[in-house]
Amino acid sequence: MIQDLGAGHAFDNHFEPNEPADSDYLLHFFAGGCLTRVTHVGGTDADAGDSGEVIELPRAADYARRPTQATYLFSLGEERFFLALDERVAAPAGFAYESVNWLRRAEPAHLLFAAATASQLDRWYRENRYCGRCGAPTELAPASREIVCPECARIVYPKICPGVICAVVRLGDDPADDAVVLTRYAGRTTALWALVAGFTEIGEPLEDTVRREVMEEVGLSVKNLRFYKSQPWSFTDTLMVGFWCEVDGSSELAVDHSELKEARWFTRSEMPLERVGDRASLTGEMIERFRTMGRAAWE
Numbered sequence: 001m002i003q004d005l006g007a008g009h010a011f012d013n014h015f016e017p018n019e020p021a022d023s024d025y026l027l028h029f030f031a032g033g034c035l036t037r038v039t040h041v042g043g044t045d046a047d048a049g050d051s052g053e054v055i056e057l058p059r060a061a062d063y064a065r066r067p068t069q070a071t072y073l074f075s076l077g078e079e080r081f082f083l084a085l086d087e088r089v090a091a092p093a094g095f096a097y098e099s100v101n102w103l104r105r106a107e108p109a110h111l112l113f114a115a116a117t118a119s120q121l122d123r124w125y126r127e128n129r130y131c132g133r134c135g136a137p138t139e140l141a142p143a144s145r146e147i148v149c150p151e152c153a154r155i156v157y158p159k160i161c162p163g164v165i166c167a168v169v170r171l172g173d174d175p176a177d178d179a180v181v182l183t184r185y186a187g188r189t190t191a192l193w194a195l196v197a198g199f200t201e202i203g204e205p206l207e208d209t210v211r212r213e214v215m216e217e218v219g220l221s222v223k224n225l226r227f228y229k230s231q232p233w234s235f236t237d238t239l240m241v242g243f244w245c246e247v248d249g250s251s252e253l254a255v256d257h258s259e260l261k262e263a264r265w266f267t268r269s270e271m272p273l274e275r276v277g278d279r280a281s282l283t284g285e286m287i288e289r290f291r292t293m294g295r296a297a298w299e
């Protein structure tokens with residue numbers, strides 16, 4: 001998944017009040033895009049996740065005119081990442097603003113993760129320049145990742161919205177009849193088959209989010225919820241929490257067509273292969289796990 005970075009790229013977001021050195025990464029975002037240099041090296045199979053795109057992110061020394069305001073973000077192994085908070089910067093040669101979400105199959109994976117995570121922090125910094133309580137201009141805390149209001153002492157922490165991914169399964173008398181509900185969103189151009197998913201509401205435990213979302217989207221009651229894994233999904237400020245669950249009672253689907261284009265049961269042999277190369281998402285991992293492992297997927 002996108003946060004699985006491998007040896008040498010361990011994620012460390014302990015805040016360090018440093019200035020960027022020439023060799024440190026210094027990222028900048030504008031209108032939702034991240035300054036990126038993209039090269040195409042010839043992918044072999046775009047459907048399998050090999051887009052053939054290689055990305056580079058700018059280092060401080062790449063800027064002919066250094067941005068004036070920078071804050072430390074995090075480290076991946078020995079590499080440090082900073083964020084330029086200037087409204088506009090002069091883009092280094094060869095770099096342009098690219099959609100991080102669009103690039104999510106590019107290599108190397110750790111720079112993609114860095115750009116995605118930085119985009120979440122960039123939104124947070126830009127959306128909290130004024131205090132939501134008293135309206136005064138805010139300031140960055142000098143030694144911690146906090147935005148503080150000098151007038152009323154309000155502290156703002158980074159925004160993380162929990163949501164759930166629900167793999168709803170139906171167990172057959174014969175394991176070959178085991179099936180999972182896959183859904184497709186309405187109104188999206190890249191509508192891959194996915195799992196039931198949704199955001200947690202105020203006052204709601206995650207388990208209730210699972211029960212509510214499954215009922216709302218496909219009209220099923222569920223039981224035997226099992227936590228699987230969680231995944232930061234910075235593109236939407238989200239922490240996704242994956243659950244396996246079993247249908248409880250009728251397995252007849254009642255699809256919410258305001259949100260979904262379609263939903264249906266798939267046995268393992270019927271499942272589409274479009275997620276085989278999805279290395280980024282928890283949804284893709286859970287779908288592939290059920291297709292290849294069946295009920296051993298959660299045991």
Ligand SMILES: [Zn+2]
Nearest residue numbers: 131134149152
């Ligand atoms: Zn205030």
